[in-house]
Amino acid sequence: MGFCPVSEMMQKVMEMFYTQPKTKAEGNEVEGRRKIKGTVVLMKKNVLDFNDIKASFLDRVHELLGKGVSMQLVSAVHQDPADGLRGKLGKVAYLEKWVTTITPLTAGETMFTITFEWDESMGFPGAIIIKNHHHSQLYLKTVTLEDIPGHGRVHFICNSWVYPTHRYKYDRAFFSNKAIKRNRLYILDHHDALMPYLRRINSTSTKTYASRTILFLQDDGTLKPLSIELSLPHPQGDRHGAVSKVFTPAEQGVEGSVWQLAKAYAAVNDSGYHQLVSHWLNTHAVIEPFVIATNRQLSVLHPIYKLLHPHFRDTMNINALARQILINAGGILEITVFPAKYAMEMSSFVYKNWVFTEQALPTDLLKRGVAVPDSSQPHGLRLLIEDYPYAVDGLEIWSAIETWVKEYCAFYYPTDDLIQGDSELQSWWTEICNVGHGDKKDEPWWPEMQTLVDVTQTCTIIIWIASALHAAVNFGQYPYAGYLPNRPSLSRRFMPEPGTPEYAELEKNPDVAYLKTITAQLQTLLGVSLIEILSRHSTDEVYLGQRDTAEWTLDSEPLAAFERFRRKLVEIENKIMDMNNDKRWKNRVGPVEVPYTLLFPNTTDYSREGGLTGRGIPNSISI
Template sequence: MSSIVVKGKVVKGKVVLIRKSVIENLTNAKGLIGTGIKLINSSVEYDITKSVSFKLISRTNSQTPNNGAGKVGKDSYLENNVSVLRSLGGTEEEFDIYFEWDGNDMGIPGAFYVTNLMNDEFFLVSVTLEYPTTEHDQNNIHHHDQNKIHHDHNNIHFVCNSWVHNHKCYKTDRIFFANIPYLPGKATPVALQTYREEELKNLRGDGTGKREKWDRIYDYDVYNDLGFLPSDGQEDHPVLGGLKYPYPRRVRTGRKLIHNNKNGGEYEEPDEVHYVPRDENFSNVKAKEFLELGTKTLAERVEPLLLSLHLKTTPNEFNGFEEVQRMYEGGVNLPISITANGTPSVLKFPPPHVIQESKFAWMTDEEFAREMIAGVNPIVIRLLKKEGIASPCKPLCNCIQPGRVTNEKLEINMNGVKVDEALADGRLFILDYYDSFMPYLTKINELPSAKAYATRTFLFLKDDGTLKPLAIELNKPHKCGDRYLGIERIVVLPADKGVESTIWQLAKAHVIVNDTNYHQLISHWLNTHAVIEPFAIATHRNLSVLHPIYKLLHPHFRDTININALARKSLITAGGIIEETFLPGPYSMEMSSAVYKNWVFTDQALPNDLIKRGMAVKDISAPHGLSLAIEDYPYAVDGLEIWNALKMWVREYVSLYYSEGDAVQQDTELQTWWKEVVEKGHGDLKAEQWPKMKTSQELVETCTTIIWIASALHAAVNFGQYPYGGYILNRPTQSRRWIPKQGTPEYIEMTNNPQETFLKTITPKYQTVIDLTVMEILSRHASDEVYLGQRDSLDWTADQNAKDLFKTFTEQLKHIESNISERNNNKELRNRTGPVKFPYTVLLPSSEPGMTFRGIPNSVSI
């Protein structure tokens, strides 16, 4: 034991840390992640026990009457490497530490400084102090600490989970606080208030300079890091963020700007590594898994095929459905000449869930409709109103007569039910992509290989609870001479024989191309990834780690900033994967900006979303207070159970800290946080749409919505990507041909070879391989994932009442899992599994690692 023991009273502690043995850089040349990695071994330049010091800070005793900051103790050093703990996070080492600390003079510890003299950083996991309180301590707590929470007074826990660099990297010493929650102001011990404010100031930075890899600064910037191409026109690849192209903000990196002479925009210069605040990087384990999977799939799939196409040894068209199927059954052999080791490469993917039971059930009308309520994008379909039947009116030239949807056409397949009767009974629905795609179709259809429509699909709710498609309306700008005049419109009705059935399948494919692109650009990227990042930035800038709302929300931002930075580097960047393989090409992100103009935060709450789409109405006698328009709507049924359990947990947690009527308004950190979210993070939107944050009810609804977006909503639209979309015939990402017209060679080809026409209409082979590779990566759970109802530390808060409430929430989620499984086994609920016999499990909260089509991570983490 250290000689410190003989000098006076001693506080013993345990320090858990991880020395640097981590993938330092995730770079990316062309794929989602790159192949270059740098491993830094566990060797350190100095002896860690002599090069890392800790100083305790009092939470009860101030330095002087004029200086309220808590007293600071003497330096103490690590001793006795008592154990090596193997964990998912890496190799954790536990050290003893002894602090010289006279409680009568210094008070009770509430924070500590740590100083790293080594060149290498290390990851500080936690510090725990053994501190049995005396009667003097209890009186001291009562006098200085207004917090009434119930917590362990004999052990003080510091949950750190932070990288600590050399002390010269920081303007002020690194500080960590005990896990006792305090509201700001008088609720915080006077001795900690200065430290609390100073730490938030450090995290905000001063808004200047280029960020370095060790920085922990959270600031806002526009999407000026997606780049532009030499071939761009004046309005191509604009900077996103501002009045013309509104967008959520992302983390500022401070890189140098490049002026684009064509559009006058200022763009960040490219960099191999995108800055994210140091603690936002993936864990060691996740970084390793991410890299291994990415390099494996990209090296074994994309590059050989790319070379084969370059050498013209492999055509870029699938030769029938059988060749598509061989991608999952045995694989497709590639030429020996393109492999590094002289042996044939095999192009093979795991069989997607959607074809595991049946290879052709995806083609049925029932499955086509079912995936609108139980697929990867079940959040767009809405109740049809009478005025929604009429096609959007546009002036036309005289050279074309458009088709139109009429009651008579719809009633052909309505089993004798009249349209007016079905409207009155709430049995007609629509999947409508007209407004989203039509403004961009002229530009999209001028791309070399794109031929697309803006689609509207009409559906009827049958007596057995399933949906039946009635008609598909295909719209595109009509070109008359050298001008576009009005809309060319085709209405296609269901058919199961002859050339009409081929046209029907092609029409459905065009609908799914709309849906797939809207899903990826809007439902997935914009409505979860992009909109959550400003909340994460504002939380770190304005809510102290001591704040109870920080402790509530922080787990729901895990890995989000980092995965978004990786996406901006390779997926959504100019010329990146999305532009290369998805329908809108270079207009993809601009389209998402146009949709963001109408994004409303409160509409993201599941009940509000369902009501707005006409998929539910308020009904106090119904479960969860809503009556669903489609009783067997798997996403809504499962989602409402998750939503209500989540809201109950948040409501009860908030009530622990905001018992007084004006407590929310008096919380200075909370008010600054919300002001920044509204005015900076989402500052391009109208301020009046946001809650005013004056009551605890508004706080509960807001926090519930944030957590819902980051957890369950993201899970619902993410982890089904490969299970449904991995079979490209089921969810193509591109359309390259319009419906052939009679008298054309394409029509004759369609009549003679329907499969070839279908395959030439949708995503070709090379783009398919890229899409499937990325979807497989994004549909997997990491082995260290933290799911809804879990925390990465049992000591996430010292408040035992909060822990008890969270335990109840966890148990409720287990009950919900049982309910979902029971519904999936109920054969009367035909939408749960459908013709593909693929049960809807994506909202089961827990999961094993891998591609499981279940599991709700706490955050947008992949």
Template sequence: MGNWFGNSLSKSLHNNGGTSKQINGTVVLRRKNVLDWTDLGASCLDGVFELLRKGVTLQLISAVHGDQANGNRGILGKPAYLENWNENISVTDRDASFNITFDWDESMGIPGAFIIRNHHHSQLYLKTLTLEDVPGHGPVHFICSSWVYPAYRYKNDRVFFANKTYLPSDTPEPLCYYREQELIDLRGTGSGMLKEWDRVYDYAYYNNLGRPDKGRDYARPVLGGSKDHPYPRRGRTGRAATKSDPNTESRLPLLSLDFYVPSDERFDQVKLSDFLADALKSVRQVLRSEIASLFDRTPKEFDTFQDVLNLYEDGNSLPSGTNLKEIRDCMICILWEILKELLRSDGERFLKLPMPDVIKADKSAWRTDEEFAREMVAGANPVVIRCLQEFPPASKLDPLEYGNQTSSITREQIEKNMNGLTVDQAIKNKKLFILDHHDAVMPYLTRINSTSTKTYATRTLLLLQEDGTLKPLAIELSLPHKEGEPPGAASQVFAPAEHGVEGSVWQLAKAYAAVNDSGYHQLISHWLNTHAVIEPFVIASNRQLSVLHPIYKLLHPHFRDTMYINSLARQIVINAGGILERTVFPAKYSMEMSSAIYKNWNFTEQALPADLLKRGVAIPDSRQPHGLRLLIEDYPYAVDGLEIWSAIETWVREYCSFYYYTDELIQGDSELQSWWNEVRNVGHGDKKDEPWWPEMKTRTELIQTCTIIIWVASALHAAVNFGQYPYAGYLPNRPTTSRRFMPEPGKPEYAELESNPDLVFLKTITAQLQTLLGVGLIEILSRHSRDEVYLGQRDHSEHWTSDVQPLDAFRRFGRELVEIENRIKGRNNDHKRWKNRFGPVKVPYTLLYPSTSDSQTAIGLSGKGIPNSVSI
């Protein structure tokens, strides 16, 4: 490391001539008027500033010689202006290239950074600067990828560094001040309301979900900072407190997107446009369907499964005679009129929901027991099922508070369906598995069922069969004892049945289990375990790791868009009265429930091998390529995931070993140690005393840590996010709530179940409006954007670092991912051997396709592709 600056220093010390030379460069940027259609006057104003010689200037900083009179900061070259600003105008091209010429004294050596001053009226997005022929070196690349606001907005100059990578102790002394000052600026002062041009990364509790000024129903507990409600930290905005609760941050109007995140964390305009287009499409679908329901014989309900299918098959056309003028008066339609220009022009029919994969080939295969079980290992939430190691299934809930919560399932109830095996034999041979949501749901069930929701805490037992498929054996539905009774669980157990009322009851039991799994998936597997837990890493990395730092360069692609999508979620999805509370069964207790489950979160267990071992679905086996043997050999998520995990781990090991060739370098890296200290003690401060945190003293710990972060942000998120619409876009397959308890024999509801089981099923699961809201949300979340960057890819792929060995290692990583994808395709095509990859619904498992070979095929609702980051 440091050779090219060191060699240049040696050369420059022998150069006594002080020869001045012109260095030609190219600046690539995007101007605001191209990106922001609301500021159409920006181009004209900027043109005026150019005429007044108040344009954009760049000033090179020497990495070789410092100014001793100025703290030995790198000597500055002469300011240079971007050329031909007014001539180089386009309202359609996203990127614009500008020539620039620097006067540079050869004795100053190699430039290692530059200052940019934007004297225009509006901000610009600076992508790159390339110096074409630096004396004694050749090309120098600066990868900037940052918004630059007018200079008066900043207390200190904006500085960008060349693409050389340095540990803090190896940084050339003339650049040290600039490296340190940049981090100081990014940390901010910790006070005040942050503005759009601020670049501050700071922490706050989740105290912005409720709106107590609107009434008690909209108050929510603060998550984070307490033992009762621990939570990862979010990005600070500094907004004022509410009037009625000084601990709750005030909220913006519901439809506002004017929330603070550091400017470089905001969505690209193309992605934002697509996102808004998808959102508006979903809103219009809800609106039209609700209007159509007024002409239905049972408004707000689906009467038949065909009514549900009509959402996809006929686009929910408006009834004749509908007064469109009245509809246009709706606030949602006004929003549509304002933003309609942002809609994509991809030819997709606006009012027709795409057909979910789960019903494309067969409209009823989702109801089979085989498909119900298969989705636990190859569906939208394949990360919960575990091997049952004791019978009956036990509970970890405190018996003093909750009483006896041990399962009531008996051997007699399940052994008759176990192909001749006894329970003890199946446990010994590791053939019994369980989807267990009992402990997660039970503590909140009394409160949940006090709302319009009527549901249960569920346990589902399954048997692993000889052909590799899973066979449901029983579903237990439990309720807490009524008030005034000793604490405990009142449980019913249901066995599989195909015909008559028993078959209808079994279908309802599976629906209740699916309701639990849908809520847990959205709140825990998806939101908490990817979105929420990654945000502190994003914040800490920008506060403590310089852009010159090797670990910053390694992790930065895996943080793209995360702070923005999380802020957007807090604004309209997980807030009090938001979409999640309206569509998922825990309702107003959703986020509080996720806080309770965060109490058991363990960073090291987020590693895929550790997770599989913890759930008992794998055992150590040194003979296997990944050191594990899967008990369910045909477990698509785990099989594909282990290959992806291994590829990530190899890439991280090769990369980290290049910069850290001894453990002492880890221990002596001041920025790395500050970063890790802040992640543990601040970002995840409610877990700071846990013994499982890596100490960050060895290369093994660093490699483990970075591999987990990349895995969670990329592959894990892809596995639990992009399967949502393919499987849950058809809500009967994965209902999000239930509104009735199981019908009891002798009651009118039971008679109705006997006479019209489909109608009872539809009356029990998610209602029409909630279905439309929920499906609309997951359609948006399941789409890959046009500007997505996938695992194994990077922006500026050839110049993100100047170090050759890491670049070569990254290319090997990309090639390995292509080979993995080809192996996955091969497994998916072998339907006879790998039955869980295709299933009765004939949907191949593609969620862990890296899609590095042809990323264009992953755009939209493809159900394939691993983006680098939690970006949607």
């Protein structure tokens, strides 16, 4: 299905192919130029207003004066360096025979033809800019391009009003079906999670929004923000929906300062969500029922206890400490993140949608729409963002853990009958489902714990959460978020409105206005100190692929399987270093050239030095 511009935000996304009020056509003649025929289906205003003869007459006058309906192709694959790296634009083309096409005064559609000049430098046209120079609006239904070289027929489903150009600050544009299907658009959506609490959050000293950010996947594999939607609850009640404003990139003047603030509000949302949900909830909190049930139901000699025990080291202690000084009422977290005293309540609200089986990395990537099933790929799926370090490295780690767990469990459970007859294992699983997750005990997604597949899946997810997932969301906090102006954790005032003193200040001294909006100095000191401590590895760290003692079991086959696991992790270490040194993968180092090593296993490190290394997957959640 094609892109339908049904909301202000999505319209702004379209506008981001060209944020200048006036577009410029490409005039260079190149080899490979050809004519592309197209058909445009629309409804004129006199059809929709039944007998608006004046509208029809004035539109024809504008046509005779050379003010018709124009369109331009926008390349989805080639950028124009002279136009801020926006999509390269083709020459302007006009709807043909508007004056001679008689539209009946009854409801109906009118089809027009249009001819575009296309050349090889354009590549695939992912969008069309339309300018309505008529007196009246028109309702654009579809645009179809015939025989695009290498792509065939390209269809745009529009279904939207296009008003005269003087009604718009920016041009109107529409995406093709194929552009959407090529998975170029992504959304960072914090709207639904935050909106139920936003009214209460903004009653505190926090003043913030629920944000959505649209990003475009560029040819070099990087994501470019196209627009940010900032929403507030409707003053007349939630039944009226949200009050939203959409902001698009700008670099100069007050518009550039407004865009900088919009990014700050989005970062505030993301920072708080990361700390409360991605970090605390999805690792520290959710692992607790498994730790408790393992210690209550499995003897220390049970094979599943031996498998999981290293991944629970110090977790309950660190969580107890967090409840005393970090996430407690009035604690450091409430002081330094935007939800303030509603932080834990909001985190609990998000937990209602937690599904155990979706914590498996492949399932998570598929659910979030950044991967698709593909049996020809090594891990059974294909990443839509090829240069996605967390996913690339994570799938390697996930696969290694899964193989190790399967080999280990298969040794002790060669048949499914042994699993079904293991009373300790069944009691363990019953407590996890019915007691540890009493609020979710009737969910259909729980594994039944009847087969080797069930045991392998369950233990792999538990180990993944306790080791790699926690490493990815915790140990990069200071390296990536230690400079608070780049990653503010809260906001203290709303976006300035034109005509207010705050807006005048933004125009005159944008840096001062920015600093008055984001995290205050004392909160910054507390927040940065916190994430620096959290990002440090301890000096007694035991990393994935390591054990406290080499003789943790006397069974030779599990020991051999563990050695294969260790060697696989060393291979992954080498692969990560090679990819970080490969200039093709821009996201692995970023513009400031900080290599992504959060999922570097560090299995080969026995130095026990600890500190702010930015690398290493500890066996357990211990900080």
